[in-house]
Amino acid sequence: MSGSAVAPARGREAAAGALRRVAVVVAAVAVLAAAWELYAALGPVDGAGVGGVRLLPRADERSMPHLGTVLATLGEPEVAVPGARTVGQAVLAGAWTTLRLALAGWALGALVGAALAVAMQRLRLLEDGLLPWVVLSQTVPIIALAPVVAGWGGVLSVGPIAWTPASSVVVISAFLAFCPVAVGLLRGLQAPSALTEELFTSYAASWRQQLLRLRLPASLPFVVPALRLAAAQAVVGAIVAEISTGTRGGIGRLIIEYSQQATSSPARVHAAVWGAAALGLLVAGLITLADVALRRSRGTSGGPA
Amino acid sequence: MSSSTAVPAAPMVAVRALTQRFATAAGPVTALDGVDLTIERGRFVSLIGPSGCGKSTLLRVVGDLVTPTSGEVLVGGKTAAQARRDQDYGIAFQSAGLLEWRTVARNVELPLELHGVGRRERRARALDLLELVGLGDVAGARPSQLSGGMQQRVAIARALAESPSLLLMDEPFGALDEMTRERLQDELLRVAAAAGTTVLFVTHSIPEAVYLSDRVVVMSARPGRVAAVVDVDLPRGAGTDVREAPEFFARVTDVREALRGAPVRTGASA
Amino acid sequence: MRRLAAPAAVAVLLLAAWQALVVVGRVASYVLPSPLAIVGALREVGAPVLEAARASGTNALVGLVAGSLLALAAASLAARVRALDEVLTPLAAASGALPIVALAPIFATMFGATSSLPRRLVVTLVVFLPVFVNALRGLRQVDPVHAELMRSYAAGGWATVRAVRLPGALPHVFTGLRLAASTSVIAAVVAEYFGGLQDGLGSRITSAASNSAYPRAWAYVTAACALGLLFYAGAVALERVATPWRRVPVHR
Numbered sequence: 001m002s003g004s005a006v007a008p009a010r011g012r013e014a015a016a017g018a019l020r021r022v023a024v025v026v027a028a029v030a031v032l033a034a035a036w037e038l039y040a041a042l043g044p045v046d047g048a049g050v051g052g053v054r055l056l057p058r059a060d061e062r063s064m065p066h067l068g069t070v071l072a073t074l075g076e077p078e079v080a081v082p083g084a085r086t087v088g089q090a091v092l093a094g095a096w097t098t099l100r101l102a103l104a105g106w107a108l109g110a111l112v113g114a115a116l117a118v119a120m121q122r123l124r125l126l127e128d129g130l131l132p133w134v135v136l137s138q139t140v141p142i143i144a145l146a147p148v149v150a151g152w153g154g155v156l157s158v159g160p161i162a163w164t165p166a167s168s169v170v171v172i173s174a175f176l177a178f179c180p181v182a183v184g185l186l187r188g189l190q191a192p193s194a195l196t197e198e199l200f201t202s203y204a205a206s207w208r209q210q211l212l213r214l215r216l217p218a219s220l221p222f223v224v225p226a227l228r229l230a231a232a233q234a235v236v237g238a239i240v241a242e243i244s245t246g247t248r249g250g251i252g253r254l255i256i257e258y259s260q261q262a263t264s265s266p267a268r269v270h271a272a273v274w275g276a277a278a279l280g281l282l283v284a285g286l287i288t289l290a291d292v293a294l295r296r297s298r299g300t301s302g303g304p305a
Numbered sequence: 306m307s308s309s310t311a312v313p314a315a316p317m318v319a320v321r322a323l324t325q326r327f328a329t330a331a332g333p334v335t336a337l338d339g340v341d342l343t344i345e346r347g348r349f350v351s352l353i354g355p356s357g358c359g360k361s362t363l364l365r366v367v368g369d370l371v372t373p374t375s376g377e378v379l380v381g382g383k384t385a386a387q388a389r390r391d392q393d394y395g396i397a398f399q400s401a402g403l404l405e406w407r408t409v410a411r412n413v414e415l416p417l418e419l420h421g422v423g424r425r426e427r428r429a430r431a432l433d434l435l436e437l438v439g440l441g442d443v444a445g446a447r448p449s450q451l452s453g454g455m456q457q458r459v460a461i462a463r464a465l466a467e468s469p470s471l472l473l474m475d476e477p478f479g480a481l482d483e484m485t486r487e488r489l490q491d492e493l494l495r496v497a498a499a500a501g502t503t504v505l506f507v508t509h510s511i512p513e514a515v516y517l518s519d520r521v522v523v524m525s526a527r528p529g530r531v532a533a534v535v536d537v538d539l540p541r542g543a544g545t546d547v548r549e550a551p552e553f554f555a556r557v558t559d560v561r562e563a564l565r566g567a568p569v570r571t572g573a574s575a
Numbered sequence: 576m577r578r579l580a581a582p583a584a585v586a587v588l589l590l591a592a593w594q595a596l597v598v599v600g601r602v603a604s605y606v607l608p609s610p611l612a613i614v615g616a617l618r619e620v621g622a623p624v625l626e627a628a629r630a631s632g633t634n635a636l637v638g639l640v641a642g643s644l645l646a647l648a649a650a651s652l653a654a655r656v657r658a659l660d661e662v663l664t665p666l667a668a669a670s671g672a673l674p675i676v677a678l679a680p681i682f683a684t685m686f687g688a689t690s691s692l693p694r695r696l697v698v699t700l701v702v703f704l705p706v707f708v709n710a711l712r713g714l715r716q717v718d719p720v721h722a723e724l725m726r727s728y729a730a731g732g733w734a735t736v737r738a739v740r741l742p743g744a745l746p747h748v749f750t751g752l753r754l755a756a757s758t759s760v761i762a763a764v765v766a767e768y769f770g771g772l773q774d775g776l777g778s779r780i781t782s783a784a785s786n787s788a789y790p791r792a793w794a795y796v797t798a799a800c801a802l803g804l805l806f807y808a809g810a811v812a813l814e815r816v817a818t819p820w821r822r823v824p825v826h827r
Contacts, residue, residue, distance in 0.1 A: 021665040028666050047685075053692065057685035064685060128581035133589075139757045139803030141764045141780070141796060229671070236674040243768050244781065252677075259680035259770060269680055276677040284672035370726055389729050396727045402720035406742040406820045415738065419730050449825045 018292075033067055040064040065267040070274070073267040087268055091275035094251035098238050099279055101166060101250065105173020106234035106283075110227060112174065113181030120182070121189040121215065122207065134182050142175045142237075146244030169241040169250070176237035177230035184226020188219025220298075224291045231283045239276055251276050315382045317471055317503040318344040318367055323376035325362055335528035336362045340376070342522060342531065346470070349497060349504045351514035351521045353560065359529025360507045361475050367505060368396055368473050381470060392420065394471040395464030399479045401456035403448035403463075410435065410444040413463045420467070434462040437496060454485035461493065465500070472497065472504045479509060486510075487548070490517055511564070515539075515556045516548060523563040533563035608790040613797055616790035623779070628798045631775035634691055635763035635806065638698020639755060646703045647748070650710035654740075664711070671704045676762060679769035694766040694775070701762040706751040713747025714740055746821060749814040756810035760803040776802070 043059030057063060074088030085093070116134065120127040142149075149168040192214055200210050242252035251272060258268035325337040336359040344350045352360040365371040366378055369385040380388035388394060395416075403412045410431045411418075417427035435441050438458040448456055457477055464472060478486045494517060497504050508514050514521045518537050525532040537556050539547050547553055590610055597609035608616070617624060653660040675697055682693030717740060725735040767777030776799045783792035815822065 020661070024662050024665045025669050028662065047687070054686050054690055055692070057682075058687075062684060125581060129585040130582075132582040133585060136757075136804065136807075139760065139800055139807060141761050141777070141799045141803075146784075232672050232674075235672075236676060239674050239677055240765055240768055244784075255677055255680060256769065259684075262680075262684060266684070269684075273677050273681055277673045280672040280674050281669065284669075365723075368727055370723055389727065392729065394727075396724070398720050398723065400720050402718065402724050404721065404739065404742065406745075406818070416728050419728050419734055419738065447820050447823045449820070449823055 036064065037067060040066055062262065062266040065270060070267045070270045073265065073271050076265070087271055090254060091251065091271055094249065094254040094272070095275045095279045098235070098242065098250040098252065098276075099283070101169045101242075101247075102173055102231070102234045102238040102279075102283065105170045105238055106177045106227075106231050108170060109174035109177025109230060109234060110181045113178035113183075113230070114185055116178070116182040117185035117189060118211070120186050121211075127186070131183075131186070134179055138176070138179050142172055146172055146241045149245070165245040165247040168245045169238050169247050172241040172245075173234045173237040176233040180226045180229040180233065181223075184222050184229075185219055188222030188226075189215040191215075191222065192218045220294075224287070224294075228284055228287045228291075231287055232280060235276075235280050235283055251279065314346055316343045316379075317346045317348070317381055318342065318505060319377075319379040320363070320367070321377045323363070323366060323378060324374050325359065325366060325371065326374045337366075337373075338528035338530050340524075340529065340531055344503060344505060346503050347501045348519045349494075349506065349517055351506045351508055351518040352524060353508055353511065353514045353521060354524030354529065354532070354564070355526045356509075357527045358524040359527065360524055363524075363529070364473050364475050364505060364507050368394060388471075392416070392467055393469055394473055395467065395469040396473045397457070397460045397464045397475070397477045399476040401448070401453075401460040403456055403459055405448050407448075408444065409440065409446050409448065409451070409459050412448065412459055413466055415463060416466045430466065431462075434465055435459070437465070438462045438492060452485075454481050454489060457481065457489065458492070461489075461496070465496065465502075468500065470501075470503060472502050472506075474504065474506045476507055476509060478513065486513065493517065511557050511560050512548070512553075515553060515560060521556075521560050523560060532566070535559045535563060608793050612790050613793045616794040617797065620791060620794055624795065624798050627774065627776045627779045627795065628802055630691075631760070631763045631767075631777065631799070632802050632805075634694045634766075634775060635698055635759040635802070637691075637695045638763065639702050639759040639806070641695070642699040642702030642759075643706045643752060643755060645699065646706035646751070647710055649703075650707050650714055653707075653711055654714035660711070663707070667704050667707050670700070675700045676765050676769065679766045679771060683769070683771035688771050691772055693771050694763055697766040698759050698762045702755040702759050705754045705758070706748070709751030709754075710744065710748045713744030716747075717743065745818050749810070749818065753807065753810045753814065756806040757803045760799065760806050764799050 039057075040059055043064070044056060045058065045060045047054040047058040047063075048056040061069070074086065074091070076087050077084045078087055078090050116130065120130055146168060149171055189211075196214065197210070200214055205213070238250065239252035239255075241247070242250035243256055247253065255269060255272045255276065258265075258272045262269060320340060320342040323337055323340040323342075324335070326333055326335050328334075336357075340359075340363060342350075342363070352363060354360050362371060366373050367380060367385060369389040378385045381393050383391065383393070403409075404415065407415070410428065413431040413434055414422075414427045417430060422430070432441065432444055435444050438461055440455060440458055440462070443451065443455065448459070451459070457480075460477065464474075478489055481489065490513060493504075496502075504517075506514070506517060508517075515535075515537055516539075521535040521537060522531055523533040523535065524530065535556060539552055539556070540550060541547060593607075594609050594611065597607055597612075649663055653663045678700070679693055679697050682696050683690075686692045686696075721739045721743075722735075725739060730738070764775065764777040764780075767773060767775050768781065776795050780792050780795045780799070783789070783795060
């Protein structure tokens with residue numbers, strides 16, 4: 001039948017679509033870069049404004065360094081000490097540290113969020129009572145409480161694991177990640193129609209069987225975007241939490257350090273921000289790749305990106 | 306051809322050699338193949354046939370919602386496109402399609418609003434129409450507050466908003482229960498008769514087709530052609546329950562046998 | 576009312592448990608002040624809390640309005656012009672993966688460290704994505720029956736947009752706005768961490784924490800939460816006004 005011929009064709013179509021999207025983003029970045037260069041070269045050095053408020057940014061070397069300068073900075077040694085690492089290496093090292101912290105936070109948050117979602121699906125009462133607070137928890141600037149979370153390390157201890165400032169970062173990152181997962185997974189678990197639920201009930205399937213064979217598989221299309229959002233949140237949380245807890249070695253701290261060095265080497269902070277942006281994109285890209293691989297192994301094609 | 310009119314007035318709908326083909330992933334499909342259909346003014350004609358026989362497509366071609374591959378369609382002597390532009394017909398679908406953000410009255414006003422009728426005038430007309438279908442007291446309600454049957458009555462009121470001479474209906478009662486169906490069928494007959502509206506009615510239900518129509522056009526399976534035409538002339542006086550009259554059962558049997566492919570005893574071909 | 580009972584009960588339980596934990600566990604105030612201590616600190620600090628809240632609130636509001644307007648304009652264009660949609664949607668998705676607050680120090684040098692614009696710009700960018708994605712989704716989906724109905728009325732493109740597309744898109748737009756409202760406050764608060772003008776809640780929280788004045792820090796945090804809830808409630812109220820038909824009890 002034509003069915004077997006259609007699937008690879010759709011797969012190729014999907015791949016072409018994905019490539020087109022990536023090409024669009026790359027093209028857009030190129031356009032933005034060109035616009036940046038143009039403004040940096042031609043724009044008013046002191047910016048321009050209305051009524052004392054600067055609406056157009058400064059176009060001087062300090063505020064808007066040329067992209068070439070930023071790239072060149074990557075090769076500079078960080079400090080004028082022989083054997084010091086380059087800025088590029090520092091950015092990579094910082095990104096790597098933050099990546100591990102963010103992933104740990106994301107994993108922890110995803111676990112907690114998933115557990116909450118399953119519990120809320122099981123008991124309607126829990127959903128009614130907890131879900132509003134799960135959603136509203138994100139209005140709490142937990143990042144602001146980072147120093148306090150760091151202080152907890154002195155009082156609490158998770159068994160033999162010592163509480164380092166990094167642990168605070170992981171906890172804060174997890175706090176930002178758990179909500180999208182809880183909400184997304186809950187929606188996914190509730191996705192099967194009443195008719196399908198009745199079918200399973202007619203088979204005298206236990207709640208656990210229903211969960212494993214009906215709800216979890218049905219929730220996949222909801223879970224993946226939720227995990228992607230949670231990962232982005234975890235990265236932001238990790239970066240900002242580093243600053244508040246004084247965790248060394250991450251890219252957030254690097255951004256602050258370099259922005260304080262802005263008078264001497266203005267382009268460094270831009271390099272660090274690029275690193276942070278790349279980190280965010282990398283994490284989102286990893287999840288998307290995992291999703292594609294998962295879909296292919298399940299035999300489903302297409303669906304929302 | 307119908308012989309009940311003395312003066313040869315122009316037919317409301319005249320379809321000649323209509324063919325409709327469209328492309329699908331599995332290859333070209335012929336939905337309609339050389340269909341001829343004539344509907345005189347003031348008549349109630351049903352289209353019935355197996356799934357995929359093209360009856361809904363035929364309705365949409367008459368309404369200029371689908372462009373035919375070949376053939377001629379005249380509505381009130383004009384092309385279908387012109388008839389649509391002149392708003393000569395009203396249409397009702399299987400789902401009422403009410404706009405949930407408007408009240409019932411404002412839903413009925415929709416076509417009037419789109420065509421520039423003044424506010425006071427369209428409000429009055431909407432209320433009249435709602436009274437006509439027996440929903441005068443829910444004019445300010447929202448569609449989600451109404452039952453399916455009530456929503457469909459609103460849709461019919463809306464279809465009559467501009468007093469069209471032709472009503473196109475695509476299984477409007479298909480989603481309703483039998484009792485509501487029968488009630489709405491009676492209402493539709495009453496409303497159409499009062500205004501002398503011509504009706505082209507697509508349905509899956511044999512009793513419904515027979516009960517409502519002056520003529521039942523039976524279509525064959527894809528590619529859709531007119532297989533048979535059954536003329537229906539039921540005694541409709543006050544006090545007669547048409548659905549229990551022997552003539553009713555006889556016509557239902559005729560239509561059923563036509564659907565099965567047996568030659569029809571009464572009625573002429575189109 | 577009944578639907579509020581469960582979460583309200585949870586809130587009361589949590590607050591009571593919190594208070595009990597702090598008192599019974601004799602938890603030091605530097606770890607976790609009791610709810611009463613926080614209320615006390617709020618009263619003690621007084622007016623500066625409102626000042627800081629007003630500053631952060633203004634930043635959040637300006638960014639929310641600017642970002643939403645931009646997103647709505649972009650979504651309406653993308654809904655009509657396919658090519659634009661193909662460009663904007665992947666871009667918006669990519670921007671969602673970026674830690675936008677990290678741009679704050681760059682904006683601060685570009686626009687001046689004494690300007691509020693950097694923080695407002697950060698909020699604008701953060702707000703853009705959820706509103707754009709949801710508005711576009713709303714504008715794209717049209718009930719096929721409504722589309723056929725409009726065609727049967729020979730209604731022009733603009734008439735169809737006004738009668739069917741826009742009202743149909745409103746619920747989706749508000750889904751995005753609700754999300755953006757609470758996010759805008761967080762972004763406004765957090766953007767202060769990266770330097771720039773320090774007149775909002777974010778800087779107050781950090782300075783209180785670094786001085787180990789934890790009840791005061793928590794007081795500012797509570798103010799930030801209250802601000803976020805206020806914005807969220809505002810978005811919900813706006814939604815109720817603009818889409819009154821969603822709250823109507825449905826016929827069963």
